[in-house]
Amino acid sequence: MTHAAATVDQMRPPYPAERGLDVYNTKLGMWVFLASEVMFFAALIGTYVILRFGAPGEWARPGVVLNIKITAFNTFLLICSSVSMVKAYAAIQDGDPKKMRFWLLMTILGGAMFVGIQVYEYLHLVERGFLPSGVREGSELAELVAKGTLPAATMGLYGSTFFTMTGFHGFHVTCGVISMAYLYVTKALPGKYTKQDYRGIETVGLYWHFVDLVWIILFTIVYLI
Amino acid sequence: MTTVAATAHTAAAHHDDRSFVRKYIFSTDHKIIGIQFLFVSLFFLVVGGLLAMQMRWQLAFPGQPMPGGGILPETMAPGGVILPEYYIQLVTMHGTFMVFFAIMPLLVGVYANFLIPLKIGTHDMAFPRINMWSFWSFFAGGLVMLASLFVPDGAARAGWTMYAPLSARHDYSGASLGQELWSVSIIFVGLSSILGSLNYITTIINNRAPGMTWFRLPLSVWSLFVTAILGLLALPVLSGAAIMLLFDQILQTHFFDPPAGGQALLWQHLFWFFGHPEVYILILPAMGMVSDIIANGSRKPIFGYHSMVFAIVAIAFLGWIVWGHHMFVSGMNPTLGSSFMVSTLIIAVPSAVKTFNWMGTMWRGNLRFHVPMLHAIAFVAMFVIGGLSGIFMAATPVDMFIHDTYFIVAHLHYVLFGGSLFALFGAITYWYPKMFGRLMSEPWGKVHFWLTFIFYNCTFFPMHILGMAGEMRRIYDPSQYTFLQPYQPMRVFISISAFLLFASQLIFFVNFWWSLWKGKPAPQNPWDDNGLEWSLPSPAPHGNWDRVPSVYRGPYEFSSPQVAEDYLPQHKKLPTDREPAVTSAPSH
Numbered sequence: 001m002t003h004a005a006a007t008v009d010q011m012r013p014p015y016p017a018e019r020g021l022d023v024y025n026t027k028l029g030m031w032v033f034l035a036s037e038v039m040f041f042a043a044l045i046g047t048y049v050i051l052r053f054g055a056p057g058e059w060a061r062p063g064v065v066l067n068i069k070i071t072a073f074n075t076f077l078l079i080c081s082s083v084s085m086v087k088a089y090a091a092i093q094d095g096d097p098k099k100m101r102f103w104l105l106m107t108i109l110g111g112a113m114f115v116g117i118q119v120y121e122y123l124h125l126v127e128r129g130f131l132p133s134g135v136r137e138g139s140e141l142a143e144l145v146a147k148g149t150l151p152a153a154t155m156g157l158y159g160s161t162f163f164t165m166t167g168f169h170g171f172h173v174t175c176g177v178i179s180m181a182y183l184y185v186t187k188a189l190p191g192k193y194t195k196q197d198y199r200g201i202e203t204v205g206l207y208w209h210f211v212d213l214v215w216i217i218l219f220t221i222v223y224l225i
Numbered sequence: 226m227t228t229v230a231a232t233a234h235t236a237a238a239h240h241d242d243r244s245f246v247r248k249y250i251f252s253t254d255h256k257i258i259g260i261q262f263l264f265v266s267l268f269f270l271v272v273g274g275l276l277a278m279q280m281r282w283q284l285a286f287p288g289q290p291m292p293g294g295g296i297l298p299e300t301m302a303p304g305g306v307i308l309p310e311y312y313i314q315l316v317t318m319h320g321t322f323m324v325f326f327a328i329m330p331l332l333v334g335v336y337a338n339f340l341i342p343l344k345i346g347t348h349d350m351a352f353p354r355i356n357m358w359s360f361w362s363f364f365a366g367g368l369v370m371l372a373s374l375f376v377p378d379g380a381a382r383a384g385w386t387m388y389a390p391l392s393a394r395h396d397y398s399g400a401s402l403g404q405e406l407w408s409v410s411i412i413f414v415g416l417s418s419i420l421g422s423l424n425y426i427t428t429i430i431n432n433r434a435p436g437m438t439w440f441r442l443p444l445s446v447w448s449l450f451v452t453a454i455l456g457l458l459a460l461p462v463l464s465g466a467a468i469m470l471l472f473d474q475i476l477q478t479h480f481f482d483p484p485a486g487g488q489a490l491l492w493q494h495l496f497w498f499f500g501h502p503e504v505y506i507l508i509l510p511a512m513g514m515v516s517d518i519i520a521n522g523s524r525k526p527i528f529g530y531h532s533m534v535f536a537i538v539a540i541a542f543l544g545w546i547v548w549g550h551h552m553f554v555s556g557m558n559p560t561l562g563s564s565f566m567v568s569t570l571i572i573a574v575p576s577a578v579k580t581f582n583w584m585g586t587m588w589r590g591n592l593r594f595h596v597p598m599l600h601a602i603a604f605v606a607m608f609v610i611g612g613l614s615g616i617f618m619a620a621t622p623v624d625m626f627i628h629d630t631y632f633i634v635a636h637l638h639y640v641l642f643g644g645s646l647f648a649l650f651g652a653i654t655y656w657y658p659k660m661f662g663r664l665m666s667e668p669w670g671k672v673h674f675w676l677t678f679i680f681y682n683c684t685f686f687p688m689h690i691l692g693m694a695g696e697m698r699r700i701y702d703p704s705q706y707t708f709l710q711p712y713q714p715m716r717v718f719i720s721i722s723a724f725l726l727f728a729s730q731l732i733f734f735v736n737f738w739w740s741l742w743k744g745k746p747a748p749q750n751p752w753d754d755n756g757l758e759w760s761l762p763s764p765a766p767h768g769n770w771d772r773v774p775s776v777y778r779g780p781y782e783f784s785s786p787q788v789a790e791d792y793l794p795q796h797k798k799l800p801t802d803r804e805p806a807v808t809s810a811p812s813h
Contacts, residue, residue: 018436032426039457050491132478153486157487160480
């Protein structure tokens with residue numbers, strides 16, 4: 001706790017209590033919630049690993065179905081939004097709400113752009129014939145399967161795991177953007193965050209970094225290898 | 226009696242001006258949410274019981290029209306005769322309702338919500354609104370599951386464990402909407418449990434009353450805390466699995482679809498990775514509440530408090546590495562099976578520690594056989610039987626023989642009905658005065674206890690014998706097999722016992738509802754107990770305490786030589802007690 005003396009009053013339980021973990025409830029609650037999120041993504045990612053290693057044949061080579069360049073840019077965008085989140089957090093710790101609002105807005109924009117690009121990616125993939133159930137008959141990708149560029153046996157698993165994992169990650173990003181926008185309008189604009197109490201910023205920041213971290217793992221295992 | 230006067234004064238001072246809707250429906254008060262969970266999950270307990278009665282009719286009198294079965298549609302029971310495809314729905318939905326909508330919410334939804342803030346001494350949960358969402362998410366899940374009984378091609382029919390590919394492919398199971406609604410409902414339940422768990426964990430860590438150190442927590446709170454950790458980490462896995470199952474059903478993905486490269490066994494691993502911690506979610510809170518009740522009924526401190534806590538933690542930890550024992554016959558590598566066998570057998574150690582500690586607590590106690598105590602003693606006895614039969618099936622070679630037989634059915638009912646449900650009857654009777662301000666009838670409670678205890682054993686004990694004889698579980702008509710025909714009289718005996726067991730619950734039901742209005746008004750501390758909840762009036766007011774009490778000792782100081790009464794409440798300050806340190810100044 002680097003921000004000791006001045007912040008103690010607001011960031012503790014508001015009544016006499018036995019010494020707990022010395023963090024305020026929302027922050028502790030978010031850490032606990034993130035533990036359950038780890039288990040959720042572990043179930044999805046674990047499933048992907050097991051299905052891919054046990055697949056009846058080759059997995060599709062990276063870059064044939066998925067556009068790595070666009071998604072690499074998207075990854076960069078999400079990492080930048082994590083940086084801007086930290087900037088917002090540092091600004092309010094220094095007692096500069098104006099700077100905090102600017103960086104929070106940048107984070108919201110970064111997250112929204114990430115979701116926008118992901119929606120564009122999905123639409124493009126579906127148009128080319130990539131579906132959660134596999135490859136659509138008569139599509140561009142079906143021709144690649146027929147030519148042998150893509151393995152017929154595992155395209156169903158590829159579609160299932162790709163859309164489920166990235167879809168649920170996108171859902172989490174969307175929830176984060178909505179939460180941050182809500183905090184921006186109801187708390188940041190009316191100036192409710194101060195040097196003494198910035199619980200919402202710190203808590204949503206924890207969530208945001210988690211979502212970012214999950215994406216770095218997903219980008220690596222789904223797009224790159 | 227100065228404490229009584231003081232709390233009565235502060236409680237009256239707490240003005241409650243919420244509207245009816247905010248007070249009783251969309252309430253954020255942990256006690257109201259607990260009571261909402263109680264009513265809804267008791268309803269589902271009855272639903273699950275009715276489904277079981279229909280199964281028992283078919284098993285005892287196969288092919289004969291069920292009394293009252295004429296009201297069921299042609300697709301279920303034409304002329305009252307249960308169809309095989311309806312029977313498998315009964316099996317599936319009985320298990321589903323009992324596990325996810327009766328026992329689990331009764332233990333965790335009701336008692337984690339009701340007891341945690343009262344027993345640790347705080348005004349409410351850390352996140353009251355999230356708590357409200359937890360209840361409504363559970364309620365939505367329950368409605369969806371209930372609705373699935375009435376859809377055209379029937380409810381889910383792959384067993385409560387929903388083994389793929391039967392559950393994943395409509396052309397295998399013959400049900401589409403029912404299967405999908407099952408998955409949707411389970412996702413709601415998962416969300417509800419996660420929201421509840423994060424609340425319980427945060428509240429217990431950060432919001433304990435001054436002086437309520439970790440090792441002064443009642444064992445009920447300890448077990449609910451550990452259960453919350455299990456729920457927090459296990460339910461997301463089930464939710465993830467249910468989402469993938471739902472996608473297999475509606476988006477034609479191939480997670481559990483072997484022809485397209487999916488793995489049916491993967492479902493079993495995901496399900497039981499959740500499922501075994503779930504088993505402890507269903508028993509640990511019962512153990513905790515039984516510990517509280519047994520110490521109270523024995524008028525002695527609990528025997529081996531610390532070892533009880535460490536046993537809870539050990540059981541919970543081991544619960545993560547034993548899920549493979551549900552899958553011994555699924556074709557797993559025998560070496561892997563051996564490691565699952567060893568880890569499973571080790572769980573007998575902390576379980577035995579708890580059992581001996583309960584007996585040590587009762588030994589030479591000044592026993593009070595009130596209704597909760599009777600149920601608590603029955604819990605210990607039945608848990609021993611269920612635990613010992615669990616050791617049978619933990620051993621791989623034995624399990625090969627008894628797997629998927631009625632031996633398993635006997636075992637799981639000995640721990641879930643004989644264990645959890647007896648503990649729940651005890652807990653409901655015990656904390657009823659603090660919930661509703663009235664006592665349940667003691668004589669009728671005893672009648673209900675003895676009838677339940679007798680018919681329960683008549684129902685489930687013979688199932689061990691059927692299982693050893695090779696009768697398969699989930700089977701529509703065992704009498705079609707020659708080797709099972711001699712056991713038909715036993716099946717009739719079981720069914721008649723089961724009908725009587727169900728009828729005995731009517732006594733509890735009437736006692737519960739009658740006491741709500743006509744029960745004896747409860748004093749503040751009807752059981753002479755030490756917990757902080759008994760420092761409040763009955764029923765406990767909104768916001769609990771105006772100023773939370775300080776805690777000076779552990780919860781099991783019965784028959785203390787320091788005071789004249791045979792109990793010494795946690796908040797009672799003796800001249801020798803020092804005021805505990807607090808972390809922040811009171812704000813109101």
